[in-house]
Amino acid sequence: MSPLKAPYTIALSNIKDSQMENFTQGLTLESLPKAFAHLTTEVSEIKRLLLEKSNQQPTETDRWFDLNELCVYHPDKPSKPTVYGWVNAGTIPVHKGGKKLRFLKSEIDNWLRQGRKKTFAETAIEAEYYLKSKKG
Numbered sequence: 001m002s003p004l005k006a007p008y009t010i011a012l013s014n015i016k017d018s019q020m021e022n023f024t025q026g027l028t029l030e031s032l033p034k035a036f037a038h039l040t041t042e043v044s045e046i047k048r049l050l051l052e053k054s055n056q057q058p059t060e061t062d063r064w065f066d067l068n069e070l071c072v073y074h075p076d077k078p079s080k081p082t083v084y085g086w087v088n089a090g091t092i093p094v095h096k097g098g099k100k101l102r103f104l105k106s107e108i109d110n111w112l113r114q115g116r117k118k119t120f121a122e123t124a125i126e127a128e129y130y131l132k133s134k135k136g
Contacts (some may be wrong), residue, residue, distance in 0.1 A: 065103040073108070 027035055071078055078086075083101075086092040093107040118126075 063105040065105060065108070067101050067103075070103045070108065073105070075112070 065073060067080055067083060070083060071080060083092065087094050087101060093104065093111055095102045095104065
């Protein structure tokens with residue numbers, strides 16, 4: 001199968017046989033430029049739809065990490081004792097199955113995002129809002 005076949009298959013699957021016959025029956029040398037312009041527009045639309053479809057992020061199913069996988073996944077590459085310390089302090093989201101520690105990727109990602117330091121502007125806006133709420 002050539003790489004160009006798939007888009008044409010998609011476009012042609014939406015056209016009924018009778019529509020295709022009508023399109024090709026009325027085709028003359030004089031109407032060829034108009035037909036070509038129409039096909040060019042259709043191909044552009046197909047390209048746009050395919051690009052839009054390919055740019056959509058696939059929804060990844062949530063994934064469980066064991067302790068070793070978490071140490072590899074975490075940006076700081078912490079050691080096992082460091083992670084045990086976080087678990088003991090209750091700072092990292094964790095699930096225990098018997099003696100095994102399990103970490104849910106989505107929860108770890110959210111936890112990592114929460115550690116983001118606010119910018120000076122964000123802190124100033126929060127301070128201003130806090131002071132305005134205390135005046136009233």
